[in-house]
Amino acid sequence: MIVPFKFFVIPMADSGGVEAELNSFVQSHRVLSVERHWVNQGAASCWALCVDYLDRPAAARVESGRTPPRSKVDYREVLSPEQFSLFAKLRDLRKTIAQADAIPVYTVFTNEQLAEMVRSSAVTKADLENIAGVGDARVAKFGDRFLEFLIVNRPSTQ
Secondary structure, eight states: OOOOEEEEEEESSSOHHHHHHHHHHHHTEEEEEEEEEEEOOGGGOEEEEEEEEEEOOGGGOOTTSOOOOOOOOOHHHHSOHHHHHHHHHHHHHHHHHHHHHTOOGGGTOOHHHHHHHHHTTOOSHHHHHTSTTOOHHHIIIIIHHHHHHHHHTOOSOO
C-alpha cells in the first residue's frame, strides 16, 4: 500500500493562509505522521512539513468536519494469547525507543501496526512496508530493531 504525502511550507511572515490550509487538510484526512523542519533563511525562514496520510471515508466525516472517535480495539480479544504476548512485548520495545528519542509512541508504530506485524508474522522489511501507514522512513529508522525482535520472540505456534 502506498501512503500519500502532502507538503506544506509555512513562511515566518504572513502564515495565516497556509496555516488555515494545513488545518483544513488535517481535519479531512487521517494523519499518520508529520515531519517538520525549521528552515532558517533570515526573513524568508519557514516551517517545512511533510504529512503522510490516508483519506478519510466520506461517510466518516460529520458536519463539523471532524471524524467521530474510533472505538478502541481490545487486542486481547482479536489476537491469540501467543500473539498478544508478542504484541505486548512490541509495545514495550516501542515505548523504550520512543522514550530514548523523546517522541510519542505512535510516531514509532501504532498499536494497529504492531498488531498487524504479529498477525502477518513479519520477518522482512517488505513485510513491514505492506502494513498500512508503514513507509520507507519508518522501516529505515525502526525496522531492523523490530524485525530482529519479532524473529527472536516469534511464538512457536502460529
